[in-house]
Amino acid sequence: MPAAAAALSPSAFIDRLVAITGPRGVMTAEGDMAPYLEDWRKLYRGHALAVVRPASTDEVAAIVRLCAGAGVSVVPQGGNTGLVGGAVPDGDGRSILLQLGRMNRVRGIDPIDYSMVVEAGCVLEAVQGAARDAGRKFPLSLGAEGTAQIGGLIATNAGGIHVMRYGMMRDLVLGLEVVLPDGSVLSELTTLRKNNVGYDLKQLFIGAEGTLGIVTAASLKLFPPLRATRTIFFALPSLADGPRLLSLCREFTGDAVESFELIPRQGIDFATAHVPGTVDPLEGRPEWTVLTEISGRSDERLQEDLDHLVEAAFQAGLVTDGTIAQSEAQSKALWLLREAIVEGQRLAPGIQIKHDVSVQVSDMPGFVHAASEAVWRIHPDALINPFGHLGDGNIHFNVTLKAGSTADAVKGVSEIVYRIIDDFGGSISAEHGIGRLKAAAHAARCPKPRADLAARLRKAVDPKGIMNPSVFRPAR
Numbered sequence: 001m002p003a004a005a006a007a008l009s010p011s012a013f014i015d016r017l018v019a020i021t022g023p024r025g026v027m028t029a030e031g032d033m034a035p036y037l038e039d040w041r042k043l044y045r046g047h048a049l050a051v052v053r054p055a056s057t058d059e060v061a062a063i064v065r066l067c068a069g070a071g072v073s074v075v076p077q078g079g080n081t082g083l084v085g086g087a088v089p090d091g092d093g094r095s096i097l098l099q100l101g102r103m104n105r106v107r108g109i110d111p112i113d114y115s116m117v118v119e120a121g122c123v124l125e126a127v128q129g130a131a132r133d134a135g136r137k138f139p140l141s142l143g144a145e146g147t148a149q150i151g152g153l154i155a156t157n158a159g160g161i162h163v164m165r166y167g168m169m170r171d172l173v174l175g176l177e178v179v180l181p182d183g184s185v186l187s188e189l190t191t192l193r194k195n196n197v198g199y200d201l202k203q204l205f206i207g208a209e210g211t212l213g214i215v216t217a218a219s220l221k222l223f224p225p226l227r228a229t230r231t232i233f234f235a236l237p238s239l240a241d242g243p244r245l246l247s248l249c250r251e252f253t254g255d256a257v258e259s260f261e262l263i264p265r266q267g268i269d270f271a272t273a274h275v276p277g278t279v280d281p282l283e284g285r286p287e288w289t290v291l292t293e294i295s296g297r298s299d300e301r302l303q304e305d306l307d308h309l310v311e312a313a314f315q316a317g318l319v320t321d322g323t324i325a326q327s328e329a330q331s332k333a334l335w336l337l338r339e340a341i342v343e344g345q346r347l348a349p350g351i352q353i354k355h356d357v358s359v360q361v362s363d364m365p366g367f368v369h370a371a372s373e374a375v376w377r378i379h380p381d382a383l384i385n386p387f388g389h390l391g392d393g394n395i396h397f398n399v400t401l402k403a404g405s406t407a408d409a410v411k412g413v414s415e416i417v418y419r420i421i422d423d424f425g426g427s428i429s430a431e432h433g434i435g436r437l438k439a440a441a442h443a444a445r446c447p448k449p450r451a452d453l454a455a456r457l458r459k460a461v462d463p464k465g466i467m468n469p470s471v472f473r474p475a476r
């Protein structure tokens with residue numbers, strides 16, 4: 001334990017934790033802690049004094065106060081589905097891992113005001129279900145929704161497949177309850193839509209990846225459920241036609257495009273080769289396809305809009321083929337293909353290198369072309385799989401190198417991709433955050449005024465530096 005904890009031996013510290021949560025809330029045995037100390041992608045494995053699972057905001061506050069006094073750092077964890085290594089401690093064993101999963105109550109739902117208040121440990125799928133039961137929709141949706149928790153989704157400002165219609169988590173949060181690094185509680189669980197009383201403090205914690213405080217509860221925006229939706233799979237003549245097709249879809253449907261996902265041939269091949277139950281929906285093996293979901297006020301109006309859209313898209317030469325799901329089962333099969341790309345690539349032979357990047361939607365074809373050419377110049381046999389949220393200008397530009405490629409080769413590929421992202425004025429982290437994985441790449445390109453202000457802010461909110469200390473900081 002650090003010097004500040006001189007008055008408290010490790011065993012006395014653990015006793016104090018147990019006094020706060022009861023024995024059920026504290027784990028110290030290596031075997032019990034192990035699943036919490038490795039990240040989803042198995043890139044990081046850490047050590048902790050204890051894994052602590054509080055059941056209330058008061059318990060979180062007491063734990064953080066104890067840690068602040070003892071100089072012990074705190075690493076918050078939700079569903080541990082984060083992809084940048086931010087939810088596991090480093091190897092020094094001087095932190096506690098604070099796991100929020102027991103705080104999973106829906107505190108209230110108001111269908112008239114279209115809002116709900118939930119605790120940080122609620123799993124996203126349960127929040128969607130609770131909203132649905134109340135006749136409302138919580139629109140955030142992503143592949144990890146059966147495991148990711150509201151606190152983690154807020155701390156990473158999660159995106160997913162509906163961002164172009166409803167925004168990211170930042171746009172869906174009305175208020176927050178946060179335990180600050182000194183153990184005090186900032187309680188702003190408002191459901192007001194308009195509230196201009198100076199700084200919008202909740203935004204500080206959204207996307208902060210647990211560096212400024214522990215989110216313990218949130219008030220969230222709800223929406224009316226959709227009356228009619230269609231899932232459509234289009235084949236494009238070329239990637240360059242993707243942004244123009246998106247623009248047409250928005251125009252012909254009154255901007256009712258719920259999602260617009262790019263699926264390249266390589267992604268379909270990964271999915272169908274390795275994930276049972278996935279099928280290639282079109283004949284002719286088109287190189288570029290998109291999966292889009294469009295909503296409408298009624299089946300009849302939607303069908304009318306789609307008839308006009310499809311006719312216009314063919315006439316403009318923006319699509320070569322397509323299929324509209326005729327049932328819930330067909331729609332699910334198309335979405336299964338989209339979601340299976342990640343798993344398919346994971347199971348494919350070779351070394352998988354992932355990038356979560358964004359550029360302007362209209363720049364996407366140019367970026368994909370430039371980055372692919374640059375990677376192929378050095379690795380002619382690399383497989384390139386640029387898929388994902390084209391509607392948001394965010395794709396996962398994933399590259400497979402042959403097995404046995406060196407760590408330098410892997411690093412070199414990411415450097416190429418990020419250099420080209422810089423050329424396009426894009427972002428090296430569109431939705432997964434910085435965590436530990438991207439800390440060095442971020443620091444290398446973060447303008448000094450931004451880096452200085454962020455450091456001053458962090459120091460002001462967390463003067464003892466106990467909150468998730470490895471996140472945003474390049475390893476030395």
Ligand SMILES: Cc1cc2nc3c(=O)[nH]c(=O)nc-3n(C[C@H](O)[C@H](O)[C@H](O)COP(=O)(O)OP(=O)(O)OC[C@H]3O[C@@H](n4cnc5c(N)ncnc54)[C@H](O)[C@@H]3O)c2cc1C
Pocket residue numbers: 040075076077078079080081082083085086087088100120141142143144147148149150151152153154155156157158159160161209210211213214215216342431432435468471
């Ligand atoms: C199959 C799959 C698909 C995915 N798809 C998407 C996608 O489409 N879009 C997207 O944005 N992400 C996606 N992700 C990434 C991941 O699901 C998100 O980053 C999610 O928001 C993480 O939530 P979590 O509860 O698992 O957080 P964790 O992984 O537990 O934590 C993530 C970060 O938040 C911090 N944190 C956790 N809880 C709290 C809290 N209560 N207070 C303060 N800080 C906290 C942690 O310290 C860590 O830094 C995907 C992941 C997988 C595995």
